Structures are given as structure tokens and as C-alpha cells.
Amino acid sequence: MTWKLISATPSPYARKVRIALQEKGIPFELQTEVPWDSTTATPQYNPLEKLPVLILDDGTAIYESHFILEWLETKYPEPSILPKDVNGRLFAKQVEVVCDGMCDAMVIAFFENMREKDKQSEPWKARQMRKVEGGLRQLDTWVKQNTSSQFMIGDKLTLADLAAGSFLGWFSLRYADHKWPTQYPALKKYYDGLEELEYFQNTRPSPQSVTDKVV
Numbered sequence: 001m002t003w004k005l006i007s008a009t010p011s012p013y014a015r016k017v018r019i020a021l022q023e024k025g026i027p028f029e030l031q032t033e034v035p036w037d038s039t040t041a042t043p044q045y046n047p048l049e050k051l052p053v054l055i056l057d058d059g060t061a062i063y064e065s066h067f068i069l070e071w072l073e074t075k076y077p078e079p080s081i082l083p084k085d086v087n088g089r090l091f092a093k094q095v096e097v098v099c100d101g102m103c104d105a106m107v108i109a110f111f112e113n114m115r116e117k118d119k120q121s122e123p124w125k126a127r128q129m130r131k132v133e134g135g136l137r138q139l140d141t142w143v144k145q146n147t148s149s150q151f152m153i154g155d156k157l158t159l160a161d162l163a164a165g166s167f168l169g170w171f172s173l174r175y176a177d178h179k180w181p182t183q184y185p186a187l188k189k190y191y192d193g194l195e196e197l198e199y200f201q202n203t204r205p206s207p208q209s210v211t212d213k214v215v
């Protein structure tokens with residue numbers, strides 16, 4: 001039996017795991033779902049009802065993308081998706097914190113926009129957008145600090161690139177008219193470089209249609 005990964009077509013969190021599994025040469029079957037619909041199997045495996053969920057041969061479920069990646073790195077350390085040095089490893093995890101935090105803010109804003117207009121909180125949406133603007137500025141700063149390669153840290157693909165590339169890919173899909181590509185040309189060049197890589201090409205996000213009422 002092969003491992004299964006419960007995923008969703010737009011999911012930036014799941015994309016990190018899909019790329020890491022391929023980088024590590026671990027075969028898996030993609031189980032694409034809409035976690036917002038009552039038909040999803042996600043709650044059977046994750047009490048938090050969120051995907052991605054990695055399901056092992058014996059039915060064990062590993063969930064929360066950052067934990068799935070930590071689990072993979074611990075159990076299958078080579079090839080590693082983390083820098084060798086301690087500070088580089090911690091920095092890669094900090095980049096993931098910022099990118100996952102921007103994804104979280106965008107998910108909150110996305111569903112706030114699904115409420116009836118008079119029930120939407122503009123200050124709450126503005127607060128979420130501020131987090132993304134701050135995160136984009138930070139990513140651009142970090143990208144410009146590394147002149148040794150196309151990657152965020154050192155000269156090889158790491159967790160930082162999985163997190164940043166997955167966020168930027170999803171953000172470009174959901175907020176196509178945002179000006180970040182012209183506002184941050186170095187970040188755009190970095191992103192375009194990641195999108196050329198095989199495992200980014202075969203995990204490109206696409207929209208999903210949610211049938212159930214969520215909010």
C-alpha cells in the first residue's frame with residue numbers, strides 16, 4: 001500500500017508537502033478533496049478538520065503541514081529540505097511561519113468576503129491584508145539578502161522556498177490583480193525561478209468550487 005495525502009487543488013499548505021514528498025522520493029497517492037464540503041474525509045483523520053493529512057500504510061494520520069514536514073524530515077532526513085547549519089534551519093522555519101501566517105490571514109479574509117455584505121467587517125479584512133503586505137515586504141527583504149543562488153537560503157532548495165513559493169503561487173491565483181510582482185521585482189524573479197522547477201510545475205494550484213455554505 002502507498003501513503004495517501006489528502007489535499008485540495010488550491011492548497012498552499014498541501015503544496016509544501018507534495019513538493020517535499022517528491023524531493024524525498026517518497027511515493028504517495030493524492031486524495032483531492034474540498035475540505036469545506038460535508039463530503040470530505042478530512043475530519044475522519046484530523047480533529048481540526050483541516051487538510052493536508054498524510055495517511056500512512058497502517059492508517060496513522062499526520063496533520064498540520066509544518067508538522068508533516070517536521071515528521072518527514074525526522075523520519076526521512078535525506079535528502080534534507082533544511083539547511084545543514086542550525087541558524088539556517090531556524091531561519092527556514094521562520095520563513096515558513098511568515099508564509100503560513102500570510103496564508104492563514106488570506107483564508108480568514110476570503111471567508112469574511114463570503115458573508116453578506118452588511119455582515120462583513122472592513123477593519124477585520126484590512127487587518128488580514130496588512131499581515132500579507134508586511135509578509136510580502138519581509139519576503140522581498142530576505143530574497144535580496146541571498147545573492148548566492150536562486151533560492152532563499154544558500155544554494156539549494158529548502159523549506160523556505162517550499163513555503164514562499166506555495167504562498168506566492170496561491171496568492172497569485174486568489175488575488176491575481178495584486179501589485180506585488182511590480183512592487184517587489186526581486187521577489188517576482190525569485191518566484192518565477194521556483195515555478196520553473198519540476199515539483200513546482202507539477203503541483204501548480206488551481207481553483208476549487210465549494211458547494212456547502214461555510215460561513
Ligand SMILES: N[C@@H](CCC(=O)N[C@@H](CS(=O)(=O)O)C(=O)NCC(=O)O)C(=O)O
Binds near residue numbers: 008036050100
Ligand atoms: N495550519 C494548517 C492550515 C491548513 C488549512 O487551513 N487547510 C484548509 C484548506 S486550504 O486552505 O489549504 O485549501 C482547510 O482544510 N480548511 C478547513 C477548515 O479550516 O475547517 C496547515 O498548515 O496544515
